[in-house]
Amino acid sequence: MYKHLIGLLCSILLSVVLATPGSALDLGRRxxxxxxxxxxxxxxxxxxxxxxxxxxxxxxxxxxxxxxxxxxxxxxxxxxxxxxxxxxxxxxxxxxxxxxxxxxxxxxxxxxxxxxxxxVPFETAFGVDFTYDAVTTPTGLRRTIMTTPQAPAAGRRPAVLLIGGIGSYSVDYSFDPDHDVAEPYRRLLTALTRRGFVTLRVEKSGVGDSEGPPAKEVDLEGELAGYVAGLRMLKQRPEVDPERVFILGHSIGSVEAPMAAARDPVRGIVVMQGVGTTWFEYELVNVRRQLELEGLAPAAVADRMALKEWAMHRLLIEGQPRAALLAERPAAAAMIKYPASDAYLRQVAALNLPALWAPLDLPVLVVYGTADFITSEADSRAILQNVNSVHPGRGELRIIDHMDHYLTDAADQATSFKAPRAWDLTPARHPAYQTAIESVVGDWLVAQAGHSG
Missing domain, CATH: 2.30.42.10 (PDZ domain)
Structure with missing residues (x-):
């Protein structure tokens, strides 16, 4: 406990947290x-x-x-x-x-x-300043957390907006002396900040300090509104070069990143562990992979896949009410259990994902980890093809050995599938953060931004 206290005091002394209590954007603290x-x-x-x-x-x-x-x-x-x-x-x-x-x-x-x-305490980190603010969306204010290097800069800095994965989770990570397990997003963004980038996170609706309905009830457009507002905030910051702003999209953030960039141009996009086919195709392949990793017999896999296709098509493609589907086939509940609203998933399922990249003539880095069981290398290669088929040579692929979907270390997909996660609450058993992601993403961003971070 003593060493944690010393570490916290040092962080407070060497990290500045800025907020504007009493202003129109003061959301209070959760x-x-x-x-x-x-x-x-x-x-x-x-x-x-x-x-x-x-x-x-x-x-x-x-x-x-x-x-x-x-x-x-x-x-x-x-x-x-x-x-x-x-x-x-x-x-x-x-x-x-x-x-x-x-x-x-x-x-x-x-x-x-x-x-x-x-x-909830504010975040701190050695050599990094934190600014807590908010952006306005149609459903209320959303908390933003910006990190800025303390090291002096010769001019305005490049910046990165994070668009994370699906679900109702917070990206506001505070110090906890009994559970000092750094979140991969925080680790990656802190590493980028120390290389000279300003970074921005936007809390989802109803999460953390944010106003609005629960994130699980918001549709795709409602969620995207926060990220687009955050992108515009970054460009207006006096310390940020608006011509060198990037988007870092993880998981379903690979879908929302090109959508945000189409509404407000950026210098480039990084997508990690993303989806490149139609959502319907992706889900079927993903579910089969996980059923097989679970060890189910082929006949059982086939039965569940048939149920998955039946339920997903009616819910997401035909738009039938969830209650009606489950009344007809109650066993389908497990096949259409999502961490987002039905409206959100229907909007994603209706997208032509390859077409999202057509209007974006910009550099794109696609990153895949070989231990990812939620997406596949084929998904990442599909994104690469989506980019390069319309803008030859603009997309690059980097594969990181032993990195899973959570940006943590695992030997392979099966190991990651069976590993406990942060929500399993066994700190000593948490998979280790895969630090290779920092150099892969950081080196590419530095090269594209044209600075020596």
Whole structure:
């Protein structure tokens, strides 16, 4: 604990965090409870609803109120919790300073606590300044986090906008002395900042400090609005050269990156672990690959693939209501379980993904990791072909051995498929960040930006 405290103090002394309290763009800070929740162990649900407090951050409001690891969180403010998503939803609507009522079950006995939420701390990093601001979208303000090198610059700097993968997750990573596992996005963006780039992240709707409906209810256009607004913000910053702004798109960010660039031009695009065919084709190939990695017999794989095709076509292509599909074939629920809204997926499925690249005559770096089980090398080569077929020589492909979809290290697809993730909450077992991504992306960006970072 002592070494973590010293590290935090050094970071605070050597990193500047800028915000503008009281301004029109001051969103306030989201509330910090300090409980990491996981589903109840198999069989535990028979004693009632709830989620497991798998970890309680030392010194957090939850810890100070008396919550301990192993407690079952039954409800928040009277709302029963049937899943981790319920817990996150009930906590995330609150800001720092709010008091919530948490009902627990400890060793079978009920316990109710009133807990006043703290403020999630701002990020810090050695040699990097952080600016917390916001952009305006039709559904409200979205939190932005900009990093700037502290080292002096001869002129205005190149910049990178991150467009991450699908889902309702935060890209605002704060210091946690008990769980100091750096997120790959943060690691990569910090490395780029130290090479002279300004970087920008935009929180999704309803995530972190952002206003608006939950990200899982937003459609593609609604999500894209935040990234386009962020792109325009970057170009208007006095420290940024508007002619040297890039987009870094990861996973489904490979779809949104060319869409954003078509609305506001950029110098170049990096796509990592992306999709290059139609979404329908991609999903079928991806699901088959994962079923086979799971070890299912060929006949079982064939049955599930038939169900997947049936459900996905009706939901995404024909636009039939989800409830009607599941009423007809309840087993299809697992085949159309998405971390985004049906409207979002329908809009993605309707896109001609190769055609997105046609109007963009700019350099594109395509990156694929050989241990990625969510996309394939064929997907990345399809993106490369999409670019070079209309703009010969503009696309390049880099393959990184032993990197998986999460930008972490794995021997192969099977190893990554079976590995625990950050949400499995076993810090000692987290896969290691694949540092090769920093040089592959960083070297290309430096060359394209024309500076010596």
């Amino acid at each position: 509330g910090l409870l300090g409980i990491t929740a996981t589903p109840l162990p198999a069989g535990a649900g028979s004693i009632g609803p709830g989620v497991l407090a798998a970890r309680v951050i030392a010194g957090s409001p939850a810890a100070q109120a008396g919550v301990v690891s192993g407690d079952v969180v039954v409800s928040v403010d009277g709302t029963p919790l049937a899943a981790v998503d319920d817990f996150l939803r009930e906590v995330r609507v609150h800001r720092a300073g709010d008091t919530i009522r948490v009902e627990l079950r400890r060793a079978g006995q009920p316990l109710t606590l009133a807990i006043t939420l703290g403020a």
